[in-house]
Amino acid sequence: MIFSERLLAELKKAGNVAVLTGAGVSAESGVPTFRDPGGIWEKFKPEQLANFDAFMNDPDFVWSWYQHRREIMRDVKPNKGHIALAEMENVFPNFNLITQNIDNLHFRAGSKKVTELHGNIERNFCMKCRTFYEEVDLNEKKVLKCEKCGGLIRPDVVWFGEMLPVNELRKAEESAANADVFFTIGTSAEVYPAAMLPIIAKRAGAYVIEINTKPTAISIELDEILTGKSGEILDELLFKIKKIRN
Numbered sequence: 001m002i003f004s005e006r007l008l009a010e011l012k013k014a015g016n017v018a019v020l021t022g023a024g025v026s027a028e029s030g031v032p033t034f035r036d037p038g039g040i041w042e043k044f045k046p047e048q049l050a051n052f053d054a055f056m057n058d059p060d061f062v063w064s065w066y067q068h069r070r071e072i073m074r075d076v077k078p079n080k081g082h083i084a085l086a087e088m089e090n091v092f093p094n095f096n097l098i099t100q101n102i103d104n105l106h107f108r109a110g111s112k113k114v115t116e117l118h119g120n121i122e123r124n125f126c127m128k129c130r131t132f133y134e135e136v137d138l139n140e141k142k143v144l145k146c147e148k149c150g151g152l153i154r155p156d157v158v159w160f161g162e163m164l165p166v167n168e169l170r171k172a173e174e175s176a177a178n179a180d181v182f183f184t185i186g187t188s189a190e191v192y193p194a195a196m197l198p199i200i201a202k203r204a205g206a207y208v209i210e211i212n213t214k215p216t217a218i219s220i221e222l223d224e225i226l227t228g229k230s231g232e233i234l235d236e237l238l239f240k241i242k243k244i245r246n
């Protein structure tokens with residue numbers, strides 16, 4: 001991949017770099033994305049299963065769906081993209097990694113500061129008394145009940161119609177507004193408010209780059225599009241960055 005002179009110049013001088021990642025970043029690890037054809041979301045749309053009403057209508061079904069996805073996520077490894085992003089934390093004075101992903105792969109790749117906008121699939125909590133349950137047996141295919149109050153236990157992820165965690169969203173918006181360079185990587189940019197972040201960065205004067213295998217809902221608003229797999233592109237980009245920032 002050939003990177004533009006402009007991109008390299010921006011990266012050479014950047015103090016504040018922010019990155020928004022989506023499911024595409026984990027695709028090369030083998031985690032299915034939400035809106036690409038052929039995935040586990042072909043039969044059930046995210047809007048149908050990732051919401052409160054679906055859970056209340058059939059908690060066992062939605063719970064077993066999350067257990068199935070936990071199994072997939074447990075068995076995969078971070079890819080070159082996650083690893084490059086973890087290394088970038090050490091290169092730029094202020095590097096903010098914001099993710100919509102719930103799969104823990106950024107942490108497992110070594111990133112220390114990660115802002116998780118849509119929660120984390122490894123955590124669960126009681127809907128009645130909010131007791132947290134970090135580890136659950138993946139063989140439990142029926143929804144679990146709280147040991148303290150008998151309430152239903154749900155995954156600590158953000159469903160459609162639910163608020164994003166306030167502090168995380170605020171941090172993400174601040175990082176976007178303060179960024180010199182902003183990357184939006186492996187996300188279709190169809191789900192709000194996360195999809196606003198690249199636009200916030202752009203309006204505040206950042207140089208905004210998209211990395212994706214195909215164009216997205218916001219591509220035309222951005223400064224530069226790098227088309228291809230994020231694992232490959234980020235690995236090459238990190239190599240360049242290390243050279244120019246030496």
Ligand code: BJW
Nearest residue numbers: 022023024033034035100161162186187188191192213230
């Ligand atoms: C590759 C690749 C490779 C593949 N390399 N790239 C404003 C306007 C309109 C609607 C709204 C609005 N504000 C709020 C809404 C409503 C709603 C919303 O956005 N709806 C839209 C669908 C229209 N938003 C919400 O409800 C949010 N809450 C909220 O706003 O609260 C306040 C409020 C409430 C009520 C009314 C109004 C306001 C909550 C959103 C929660 C999203 N939750 C999910 C599920 C999480 C749990 C779980 O996983 O089960 O989060 S949905 C799902 O989508 C998941 C993802 O994080 C999210 C984004 O998906 P992502 O990551 O972009 O994945 P894909 O599959 O879409 O894209 C993958 C991309 O990768 C593609 O582009 C590929 O090309 C690319 N790719 N391989 C590089 N190797």
Ligand code: ZN
Nearest residue numbers: 126129146149
């Ligand atoms: Zn409880």
